[in-house]
Amino acid sequence: MAPRSATSTRSRTVTIVAYPGVQSLDVAGPFEVFAGAARAAEAFGIHAGYDVRVVSASGGVVTTESGLALGTGPLLDDSVDIDTLVLAGGGGVAVAQEDTVLIDWIRSAAARSRRVATVCSGTFLAARAGLADGRRVTTHWARATELAERFPAVTVDPDPIYVHDGDLWSSAGVTAGIDLALALVEEDLGTDVSQLIARWLVMFVHRPGGQTQFATPVWAPRARRTAVRDIQARVEADPGADHRVATLAESAAMSERHFTRVFTAEVGESPSRYVERVRTEAARHALEATGDTLQVIAARCGFGTTETLRRTFQRRLHSSPDSYRRRFARTPTERTQP
Numbered sequence: 001m002a003p004r005s006a007t008s009t010r011s012r013t014v015t016i017v018a019y020p021g022v023q024s025l026d027v028a029g030p031f032e033v034f035a036g037a038a039r040a041a042e043a044f045g046i047h048a049g050y051d052v053r054v055v056s057a058s059g060g061v062v063t064t065e066s067g068l069a070l071g072t073g074p075l076l077d078d079s080v081d082i083d084t085l086v087l088a089g090g091g092g093v094a095v096a097q098e099d100t101v102l103i104d105w106i107r108s109a110a111a112r113s114r115r116v117a118t119v120c121s122g123t124f125l126a127a128r129a130g131l132a133d134g135r136r137v138t139t140h141w142a143r144a145t146e147l148a149e150r151f152p153a154v155t156v157d158p159d160p161i162y163v164h165d166g167d168l169w170s171s172a173g174v175t176a177g178i179d180l181a182l183a184l185v186e187e188d189l190g191t192d193v194s195q196l197i198a199r200w201l202v203m204f205v206h207r208p209g210g211q212t213q214f215a216t217p218v219w220a221p222r223a224r225r226t227a228v229r230d231i232q233a234r235v236e237a238d239p240g241a242d243h244r245v246a247t248l249a250e251s252a253a254m255s256e257r258h259f260t261r262v263f264t265a266e267v268g269e270s271p272s273r274y275v276e277r278v279r280t281e282a283a284r285h286a287l288e289a290t291g292d293t294l295q296v297i298a299a300r301c302g303f304g305t306t307e308t309l310r311r312t313f314q315r316r317l318h319s320s321p322d323s324y325r326r327r328f329a330r331t332p333t334e335r336t337q338p
Contacts, residue, residue, distance in 0.1 A: 011048060011049055011050065011051055012048075012049075012050050012051070012083035012084065012188070013050070013051045013053065013080065013081060013082050013083050013084075014030075014034045014050045014051065014052045014053070014082075014083060014084045014086060015053050015054075015055055015076060015082050015084070015085050015086065015109065015113075016030060016031060016052065016053070016054045016055070016086040016088060017055060017056070017085070017086065017087050017088060017102075017106065017122075017125070018054050018055070018056045018062050018064075018070060018072050018088055019056055019057065019062060019090075019092050019093075019095075019096040019099070019102065020062055020063055020092050020095070020096075021063075021064070021065050021090050021091045021092015021093070021095065021096070022062065022064050022065060022070070022088050022089070022090040022092055022093075022096075023064065023065050023066075023088065023089055023090035023091070023119075023120060023121075023174060024064040024065065024066055024068045024070065024090075025174050025175060025177065026088035026089050026090060026119040026120050026122065026174060026177050027054060027064075027070065027088045029119070029174075029175060029177040029178040029181065030086055030088075030117075030119065030177045030178065030180065030181035031052055031054065032178075032201070033178055033181035033182055033185060033197055033201070034049075034050040034052045034181060034184075034185070035050070035052050036197050036200060037049050037050055037185050037188075037189060037193065037197060038050070040189075040193045040194075040196040040197045040200070041189050041193050043193075043196060044190075044192055044193060044196075046189060046190075046193065048188075048189060050083075050084075053073055053076070054070065054071070054072045054073065055072055055073050055074060055075050055076060056072040056073075056074075056075070057075060057099055057101055057102045057105070058072075059072060059073055059074035059075075060072065064090065065090045065091045065092060075102075075105045075109075076109070078108070078112070081112065082109055082112060082113040082114075083113065083114050083115075084113065084114065084115055084116075084117060084184060085106070085109050085110055085113040085115070085116045085117070086116075086117045086118075086119065086122075087106065087116065087117070087118045087119065087122035087123075087125045087126055088119050088120070088122045088177070089118070089119050089120030089121030089122040089123070089124070089139070089140065089173075089174075090120070090121065090122075093121045093122065093124050093125065094124075096125060097124050097125055097128040102125075103125070103128050103129050106125060106126075106129045106131075107129040107130065107131070110126075110129065110131050113167075114167065115167045115168070115169060115184075116131055116167060116168050116169070117168075117169040117170070117171070117180055117181075117184060118137070118139075118168075118169070118170045118171065119171050119174075119176070119177035119180060120139060120140045120143075120171065120172065120173045120174055120176070120177065121139055121140055121143050121147075121173075123137050123138070123139040123143075123147060123170050124139070124143075124147060124150075124151075126168065126170070127147065127150070127151040127154050128151075131168060132151065132153075132154045132168060132170075133151075133153040133154060134153060134154075134155075135154060135155065135165045135166065135168050136155040136156075136157055136163055136165045137154055137155070137156060137157070137163055137165065137168065137170040138156070138157050138158065138159070138160045138161075138162065138163045138170050138171065138172055139156065139158070139170065139172065139173070140172055140173030140174070141158050141159075141172065141173065142173070143173075144156050144157075144158035145158075159318060160172065161176050161179045161180075162176060162179055162180040162183060164183070169183070169184065178201065178203065179204075182194045182197060182198055185197060220232075220267045220268050220269065220274060220277075221267070221268070223263070223266035223267055224266055225262065225266060227252040227253065227254070228252065228262060228263055228266050228267065230251075230252070231248050231251065231252055231263070231271075232267065232274070234248075234251070235248075235274065235275055235278050236278055239275075239278050239279045239282040239300075239301050239302050240279075240282075240299065240300050240301050240302040241302070243271075243275045243302065245259070245260060245271050245272055248263075248271055259271070275302070276312060276316075277316075279301045279302045279303060279312075280312055280313070280316050280317070282300075282301040282302075283297050283298070283301045283303070283309060283313070283321065284317075284324065284328075286300070286301065287321055287324055287325040287328070287329065288325070288328045288329055288330050289330055294306040294309060294310075294321055294322070297309065297321075306321075309321055
């Protein structure tokens with residue numbers, strides 16, 4: 001996609017909402033992308049950029065989640081046109097979403113904005129203001145379940161780095177706000193401009209894979225029944241063993257049908273999906289911590305073949321094992337792949 005012409009662009013006002021306990025990177029990341037857009041656009045003969053403002057309900061200095069002091073201006077009045085309203089996330093969002101003055105302002109500002117963008121748990125502010133009802137959004141993988149439970153009218157997808165649904169954009173956790181801002185600049189000024197900004201920031205203009213690859217394992221609760229708990233322990237102790245449902249049912253002294261029903265009810269997923277999840281986590285650990293080949297890892301973790309391992313990774317993590325290893329390996333050992 002070529003950069004858009006100077007005649008089709010203009011200076012746009014970007015307003016980033018902060019509050020006590022905001023995540024500083026949720027503010028600074030998008031700010032730096034938008035602030036650098038004019039300089040990047042000039043390289044392609046485009047005379048356009050963004051007027052970026054950080055505001056808060058109180059105005060003045062806001063203390064971020066990490067303790068960093070952040071200067072903000074007051075909430076803009078109705079006379080100021082807003083092109084892009086950005087709602088940042090952070091630990092303080094729990095209090096911020098109960099601030100009726102802030103939520104009312106967000107609702108009003110969104111009505112006069114071309115688009116609204118949320119970063120990380122900033123999606124909670126959009127949902128609280130009613131801006132996400134009937135929409136598909138994302139948020140930090142660790143907050144996705146809470147968001148879905150608190151706002152059932154919102155469709156929460158926990159994996160994408162960012163989601164675009166009409167005039168509402170949402171992004172995953174923390175640094176994903178940079179990915180989102182790059183996507184917004186790309187929509188406004190073209191791929192070449194966003195690509196140049198990404199190069200200055202030393203990052204991908206389109207990050208590979210989804211945020212699931214960054215998530216820590218979320219283990220299912222222990223079953224109440226001793227027989228089922230024993231099966232969970234057995235699978236986790238040796239992911240590569242024979243864990244066909246029939247074999248597990250026999251070990252639990254149940255019929256296959258009854259075992260599947262009981263296991264699913266107590267663990268929250270079927271035995272086969274549980275086994276696959278445990279094997280995937282074992283393979284993730286092996287890719288991070290060892291230099292073993294994919295063939296060895298696939299066999300040891302119960303996938304059988306490297307092709308099955310690759311398909312499972314792509315389906316569950318939206319990443320290939322090779323790409324996952326390149327990003328998350330913790331060992332300098334030279335690796336050779338089959």
